[in-house]
Amino acid sequence: MEKKVKIYTTPGCHYCQQAKEYLTGRGVAFEALDVSQDREALKEMRSITGGGRSVPVIAICDQVILGFDQEAIEKALNCLQ
Amino acid sequence: MDVTLYSLEACPFCEKARIFLREKGIQFAELKVVPGSASWEEMKVKTGSGTFPQILVGEESIGGYADLVDLEASGKLYEKLGIADRKSDTVLYDDIILGAGPAGLSAAIYAIRKLLRTLIISKDVGGQVTWTSDVDNYLGFSQVNAAELVSKFESHVKKFDVETIIGRSITAVDPTGRVKRVVVDDGRVFYGKTLIVATGGGHKLLDIPGEKELQAKGVSYCSTCDAPLYEDAEVAVIGGGNSALEAVIDLMNIARRIYIVSISPLLGDPVYRDKVLASEKVIVFPQHQPTRILGESFVEGIEFRCLVTGKVKTLNVEGVFVEIGTMPNSSLFIDTLASNRNGEILVDLECRTGVAGVFACGDVTNVPFKQVVVAVGEGAKAALSAYNYLINQK
Ligand SMILES: Cc1cc2nc3c(=O)[nH]c(=O)nc-3n(C[C@H](O)[C@H](O)[C@H](O)COP(=O)(O)OP(=O)(O)OC[C@H]3O[C@@H](n4cnc5c(N)ncnc54)[C@H](O)[C@@H]3O)c2cc1C
Numbered sequence: 001m002e003k004k005v006k007i008y009t010t011p012g013c014h015y016c017q018q019a020k021e022y023l024t025g026r027g028v029a030f031e032a033l034d035v036s037q038d039r040e041a042l043k044e045m046r047s048i049t050g051g052g053r054s055v056p057v058i059a060i061c062d063q064v065i066l067g068f069d070q071e072a073i074e075k076a077l078n079c080l081q
Numbered sequence: 082m083d084v085t086l087y088s089l090e091a092c093p094f095c096e097k098a099r100i101f102l103r104e105k106g107i108q109f110a111e112l113k114v115v116p117g118s119a120s121w122e123e124m125k126v127k128t129g130s131g132t133f134p135q136i137l138v139g140e141e142s143i144g145g146y147a148d149l150v151d152l153e154a155s156g157k158l159y160e161k162l163g164i165a166d167r168k169s170d171t172v173l174y175d176d177i178i179l180g181a182g183p184a185g186l187s188a189a190i191y192a193i194r195k196l197l198r199t200l201i202i203s204k205d206v207g208g209q210v211t212w213t214s215d216v217d218n219y220l221g222f223s224q225v226n227a228a229e230l231v232s233k234f235e236s237h238v239k240k241f242d243v244e245t246i247i248g249r250s251i252t253a254v255d256p257t258g259r260v261k262r263v264v265v266d267d268g269r270v271f272y273g274k275t276l277i278v279a280t281g282g283g284h285k286l287l288d289i290p291g292e293k294e295l296q297a298k299g300v301s302y303c304s305t306c307d308a309p310l311y312e313d314a315e316v317a318v319i320g321g322g323n324s325a326l327e328a329v330i331d332l333m334n335i336a337r338r339i340y341i342v343s344i345s346p347l348l349g350d351p352v353y354r355d356k357v358l359a360s361e362k363v364i365v366f367p368q369h370q371p372t373r374i375l376g377e378s379f380v381e382g383i384e385f386r387c388l389v390t391g392k393v394k395t396l397n398v399e400g401v402f403v404e405i406g407t408m409p410n411s412s413l414f415i416d417t418l419a420s421n422r423n424g425e426i427l428v429d430l431e432c433r434t435g436v437a438g439v440f441a442c443g444d445v446t447n448v449p450f451k452q453v454v455v456a457v458g459e460g461a462k463a464a465l466s467a468y469n470y471l472i473n474q475k
Contacts, residue, residue, distance in 0.1 A: 053301065
């Protein structure tokens with residue numbers, strides 16, 4: 001089954017790291033994609049954000065969150081229950 | 082047992098006492114007193130004091146707002162109220178540190194080593210240090226990866242028994258009065274005898290059309306994060322200081338063309354300047370001011386004006402990296418702490434703000450030279466000043 005949470009990251013992005021730690025801390029399984037290496041993932045990230053070019057981007061179910069916005073993530077995670 | 086609150090109209094500490102009692106779910110009767118009236122005389126007789134507010138539990142006078150918070154935190158208020166099985170959920174910290182950048186973390190170490198009960202509240206750990214890739218000028222490290230430096234700071238602090246709330250924003254602070262109150266975005270309220278403000282700085286914005294609308298759609302404030310997304314692209318970097326030059330260096334091996342737009346000639350350290358100017362990819366527009374970021378749903382260009390000739394130019398770019406410096410995160414204190422016209426909180430040599438028990442350190446203050454090593458030193462000073470303040474309290 002496809003994971004429901006995806007996070008698009010780059011290695012130099014501290015907020016990506018914090019977002020991953022946050023998700024791990026919440027016990028949420030996620031797939032992390034390094035868009036500096038993975039062109040397909042970059043394309044996907046840009047298409048779901050309508051041209052977005054800043055990381056992290058976090059996709060939860062059908063919701064797309066720009067940046068490490070804890071409140072928005074918390075709200076979006078409700079769809080997993 | 083009944084609680085009586087004697088209050089005066091428009092008295093801030095009366096309002097605080099009222100809010101506190103409501104927050105704790107303690108029933109009380111309020112008597113609004115007019116100075117000089119019979120009720121005022123009654124209050125003076127019953128409480129032995131003429132200042133506001135005054136609080137009675139039954140017939141016993143317990144004092145004002147700060148005494149109320151003290152008593153509640155120790156659980157004694159509930160004993161007096163006859164609900165001895167209720168434990169206080171209020172902790173009265175010796176020290177609440179706002180912000181966990183270098184200044185706040187350093188303050189924490191000094192506070193803890195003085196055995197102060199300390200709480201750190203911060204959105205993140207590391208602050209601005211996490212926005213850069215390497216730090217080259219911190220004593221003891223000729224070059225250190227910024228994330229590594231932050232994790233060293235963090236593990237140093239974790240060695241001690243310090244309580245932390247990380248990942249939360251502080252939304253309101255009431256620094257006046259003997260007990261200080263800090264409200265966090267999930268609604269929790271914390272009380273401290275002292276505050277150490279170490280909220281640092283945030284990105285200065287260009288404040289031009291297109292900037293807000295296109296944030297994360299090509300407008301970026303973090304080159305270490307987003308530079309890899311601009312392979313073979315043309316981009317603009319705004320600014321002429323070290324941060325701007327570092328952004329150019331982050332982009333140099335990735336982008337096809339980098340325009341630097343700066344209102345001044347290029348400043349910044351010669352080591353960075355030489356490296357940037359040696360690149361064929363870089364074109365500098367000194368003494369130019371950005372006026373608009375262009376694009377509908379993502380960045381397509383930038384418009385800027387020459388400060389000498391007034392001529393307006395546009396360039397097609399896919400990305401705009403804004404690196405025009407920082408501004409202090411001091412808006413929480415706009416009504417309570419004195420600041421200069423840049424919004425930096427004014428402190429004296431001992432990091433005192435002018436409000437008793439409130440200290441500030443690091444980039445949020447008017448201390449010159451915004452550097453990690455300076456922030457770390459100021460954090461230590463603030464904690465030691467807070468300690469001196471506490472031992473001089475009764
Ligand atoms: C790109 C860049 C490169 C740099 N390079 C260097 C360098 O090489 N060497 C050097 O010495 N210095 C460098 N600096 C400067 C250095 O990072 C700062 O001087 C230093 O981080 C200041 O520390 P501080 O603790 O005062 O504030 P900050 O680092 O800004 O930390 C403030 C903390 O407060 C938190 N905070 C703020 N408001 C709130 C709120 N409302 N609620 C909760 N938390 C809040 C923030 O999340 C953060 O954790 C650089 C700065 C930048 C931007």
